[in-house]
Amino acid sequence: MDYGQLMKEAIEARKAAYIPYSGFGVGAALLDSKGQVHHGCNIENAAYSPGNCAERTAMFRAIADGHQPGTFQAIAVVADTEEPVAPCGVCRQVLFELCGPDMPVILGNLKGDIRQTTVRELLPYAFGPSHLEEQK
Ligand SMILES: O=c1ccn([C@H]2C[C@H](O)[C@@H](CO)O2)c(=O)[nH]1
Numbered sequence: 684m685d686y687g688q689l690m691k692e693a694i695e696a697r698k699a700a701y702i703p704y705s706g707f708g709v710g711a712a713l714l715d716s717k718g719q720v721h722h723g724c725n726i727e728n729a730a731y732s733p734g735n736c737a738e739r740t741a742m743f744r745a746i747a748d749g750h751q752p753g754t755f756q757a758i759a760v761v762a763d764t765e766e767p768v769a770p771c772g773v774c775r776q777v778l779f780e781l782c783g784p785d786m787p788v789i790l791g792n793l794k795g796d797i798r799q800t801t802v803r804e805l806l807p808y809a810f811g812p813s814h815l816e817e818q819k
Pocket residue numbers: 702705707708709724725726727734735736737738760768769770771
């Protein structure tokens with residue numbers, strides 16, 4: 684699947700966003716090793732902090748369905764922003780752990796602007812599982 688198609692999946696995923704507080708809908712589409720796509724949307728909460736971003740919804744959904752960390756091919760993220768939307772810091776940390784530094788991250792907006800980056804570019808000098816191994 685090409686990244687344009689993956690972005691279309693993210694746009695579809697965004698339609699399910701539960702956003703009564705911010706009104707800011709985000710969609711994500713995570714491509715697994717078999718070419719299947721896992722949708723994520725942001726899901727907000729009246730207590731605010733329990734809310735979840737679209738990117739983590741997609742990753743957690745795929746992991747919960749039995750896909751192994753480090754086996755994903757790419758993720759596309761989209762929002763109705765002037766510039767292609769960028770994942771928050773928490774999602775960058777989870778992307779690093781579950782998708783690895785080299786995975787492509789495709790950022791988009793509803794105007795059709797697309798930017799391609801990687802997890803490493805989004806989170807340089809990342810803290811990760813290897814740092815905990817040093818303590819064993
Ligand atoms: O990359 C992003 C940035 C923000 N949000 C969500 C969190 C919150 O529900 C709303 C406003 O921050 O957008 C995402 O899902 N992904």
